[in-house]
Amino acid sequence: MMAKLLKNREILLVVAIIALVALIALRFPAFVTPASFARVYNDTSILIILALGQMAVILTRCIDLSMAANLALSGMVAAMLNTAFPGLPIPFIILTAMALGGLLGMVNGTLVWKLNIPPIVVTLGTLTIYRGLIFLLTDGKWINAHEMSDAFKALPRLGLAGVPVLSWLSLLMIALMFLVMGRTPLGRAFYAVGGNPHAAVYTGIDVGRTRFFAYCLSGTLAGLSGYLWVSRYAVAYVDIAAGFELDIIAACVIGGISIAGGIGSVAGAVLGALFLGVIKNALPVINISPFAQMAISGTVIIIAVAVNARAEKRKGRVILRKAEAV
Amino acid sequence: MKILKSLMVTAAVAVALMANAAHAENKKIALVVKALGIGFFEAANKGAQEAAKELGDVEVIYTGPTSTTAEGQIEVINSLIAQKVDAIAVSANDTDALVPALKKAMDRGIKVISWDSGVAKEGRLMHLNPSSSPLIGNMIIKLAADNLPEGGDVAVLSASATATNQNTWIAEMKKVQGNYKGINVVTTVYGDDLADKSYRETQGLIQSYPNLKAIIAPTSVGIVAAAQAVTDAGKIGQINVTGLGLPSEMAGHVKSGASKSFAIWNPIDLGYSATMIAYDLIGGAEAKPGAELKMGRMGTVKLDDNNEGAMADPFVYDASNVEEFAKIF
Numbered sequence: 001m002m003a004k005l006l007k008n009r010e011i012l013l014v015v016a017i018i019a020l021v022a023l024i025a026l027r028f029p030a031f032v033t034p035a036s037f038a039r040v041y042n043d044t045s046i047l048i049i050l051a052l053g054q055m056a057v058i059l060t061r062c063i064d065l066s067m068a069a070n071l072a073l074s075g076m077v078a079a080m081l082n083t084a085f086p087g088l089p090i091p092f093i094i095l096t097a098m099a100l101g102g103l104l105g106m107v108n109g110t111l112v113w114k115l116n117i118p119p120i121v122v123t124l125g126t127l128t129i130y131r132g133l134i135f136l137l138t139d140g141k142w143i144n145a146h147e148m149s150d151a152f153k154a155l156p157r158l159g160l161a162g163v164p165v166l167s168w169l170s171l172l173m174i175a176l177m178f179l180v181m182g183r184t185p186l187g188r189a190f191y192a193v194g195g196n197p198h199a200a201v202y203t204g205i206d207v208g209r210t211r212f213f214a215y216c217l218s219g220t221l222a223g224l225s226g227y228l229w230v231s232r233y234a235v236a237y238v239d240i241a242a243g244f245e246l247d248i249i250a251a252c253v254i255g256g257i258s259i260a261g262g263i264g265s266v267a268g269a270v271l272g273a274l275f276l277g278v279i280k281n282a283l284p285v286i287n288i289s290p291f292a293q294m295a296i297s298g299t300v301i302i303i304a305v306a307v308n309a310r311a312e313k314r315k316g317r318v319i320l321r322k323a324e325a326v
Numbered sequence: 327m328k329i330l331k332s333l334m335v336t337a338a339v340a341v342a343l344m345a346n347a348a349h350a351e352n353k354k355i356a357l358v359v360k361a362l363g364i365g366f367f368e369a370a371n372k373g374a375q376e377a378a379k380e381l382g383d384v385e386v387i388y389t390g391p392t393s394t395t396a397e398g399q400i401e402v403i404n405s406l407i408a409q410k411v412d413a414i415a416v417s418a419n420d421t422d423a424l425v426p427a428l429k430k431a432m433d434r435g436i437k438v439i440s441w442d443s444g445v446a447k448e449g450r451l452m453h454l455n456p457s458s459s460p461l462i463g464n465m466i467i468k469l470a471a472d473n474l475p476e477g478g479d480v481a482v483l484s485a486s487a488t489a490t491n492q493n494t495w496i497a498e499m500k501k502v503q504g505n506y507k508g509i510n511v512v513t514t515v516y517g518d519d520l521a522d523k524s525y526r527e528t529q530g531l532i533q534s535y536p537n538l539k540a541i542i543a544p545t546s547v548g549i550v551a552a553a554q555a556v557t558d559a560g561k562i563g564q565i566n567v568t569g570l571g572l573p574s575e576m577a578g579h580v581k582s583g584a585s586k587s588f589a590i591w592n593p594i595d596l597g598y599s600a601t602m603i604a605y606d607l608i609g610g611a612e613a614k615p616g617a618e619l620k621m622g623r624m625g626t627v628k629l630d631d632n633n634e635g636a637m638a639d640p641f642v643y644d645a646s647n648v649e650e651f652a653k654i655f
């Protein structure tokens with residue numbers, strides 16, 4: 001029954017995306033071409049990677065508001081490394097950005113685990129700290145396109161079988177997360193901790209430690225996204241991806257990942273991100289006022305969440321009724 | 327830090343005094359900047375020195391605090407009053423905080439003007455703006471038109487829909503649009519000064535307007551993002567990205583050809599003009615609404631009701647000079 005409902009929700013989202021695309025096609029038919037879809041997917045890749053990390057954290061009943069700031073800091077450090085040592089191989093820079101992102105995630109995780117501070121407070125604090133660190137590192141200066149090496153900027157754009165590396169990387173992350181969530185003890189522990197922390201303890205799962213690992217995961221993915229972001233837009237400064245944490249969380253919520261923890265799937269996070277990606281890419285071409293654009297984005301998100309919330313509520317009632325009957 | 331700062335100010339004063347002894351007859355004009363060691367202001371100093379050389383009997387004292395604080399500037403101004411300089415031209419760290427110190431200076435007969443970043447009306451004789459909204463509005467469409475002798479579709483990529491600066495410039499641009507034959511402004515889109523949104527809006531423009539010839543982005547975040555999006559779409563040579571940006575941020579995109587030219591103030595001209603105006607005021611010119619003050623090779627500046635004036639058109643940067651200015655700011 002539960003599996004069926006979950007499946008339903010994702011199918012619902014797919015239907016919603018198709019309906020959305022059909023609506024857009026009415027105003028801008030060129031939106032519905034393979035090339036256009038490939039571009040939208042490529043543009044959404046970074047959001048997908050981030051949403052996957054956020055999903056793991058939200059599953060454990062936590063939240064990571066610092067992802068965008070983490071992305072900005074890791075991206076800035078990657079750009080600075082590249083400017084200072086243009087000879088450094090790009091894979092090394094990517095690994096450094098991921099390691100730094102992971103480290104920043106570890107800070108969040110440790111504070112949540114060892115000091116028992118509410119996750120929203122911890123990550124709200126580190127959000128400002130990470131942004132502040134970028135300013136301290138750079139004095140507010142920008143790193144610009146001509147200061148980055150060509151290889152640094154080229155990687156995400158490189159075509160492999162006609163698809164940019166950026167898209168391939170997000171596909172790879174989706175596959176990896178699919179394995180982690182479904183086939184590893186850690187992935188199952190995320191669900192257990194969020195679903196029922198007390199029960200999780202009795203099955204031998206360390207709740208704090210699991211949350212710590214969720215933050216490490218989201219941090220590492222934010223670090224990877226940091227490099228991707230900076231090389232894609234070929235610019236790094238304090239405010240990059242400002243406010244993006246809200247998009248990440250919105251993607252998860254639209255994707256049916258319950259803020260209360262324990263419910264959600266990789267497919268949901270990906271679809272949620274894609275839903276937002278379609279809106280973001282369609283709004284510029286359907287030629288409507290910027291103020292209406294904001295209102296449309298907001299309305300669509302609320303509708304999506306409302307539908308999800310209803311789906312969740314129904315499921316909760318069913319379980320309760322069963323429990324009463326026993 | 328405090329001690330270091332006072333030491334530096336003392337040293338600056340000492341140096342100035344020594345220089346003073348050497349040329350007692352020279353007029354002393356102090357160029358007070360937001361902080362020492364900033365490329366933009368070093369360039370302004372270069373212009374001020376140029377003006378001093380041209381005038382002959384002027385000595386420019388280039389000074390400022392070590393960090394961009396109003397307190398630091400007040401200290402510097404007080405020491406300049408003690409040195410009995412003839413004029414102070416200041417780019418202020420705070421509109422109001424400097425007013426008492428500058429009033430004191432004016433009471434002692436020192437001519438005080440502000441430039442770049444102004445002080446409140448009662449704290450200065452006049453303020454020199456680098457440019458004005460009509461001049462900027464005209465310049466951004468001129469930049470696009472200059473590279474389109476046969477005309478064509480042009481789109482505007484602004485910051486947010488509520489950004490006052492950008493809206494004023496775009497409105498001014500639309501007023502003079504008729505002067506540029508064949509230039510057809512098709513739409514204005516808003517990138518909210520976010521790199522990703524500006525990039526996406528540019529992609530949208532490229533798709534929606536296949537005949538688009540130029541994108542005007544009067545915002546430093548937008549122009550860089552638009553240039554990158556045009557590069558990634560393989561449209562270099564077809565779509566020219568122009569507008570307002572900083573040379574250090576745009577150098578790469580000018581080199582790649584995504585942007586043929588863009589504009590922003592020229593700090594050298596600004597320092598030059600501020601010094602020239604200060605000299606004119608020392609020479610007896612009066613700063614009042616409607617007055618015209620001399621700025622040497624930059625012509626004259628006419629003051630408005632607030633005793634403010636605009637120096638000139640924004641300065642155009644292209645492949646010939648962007649590298650040189652990229653080192654400055």
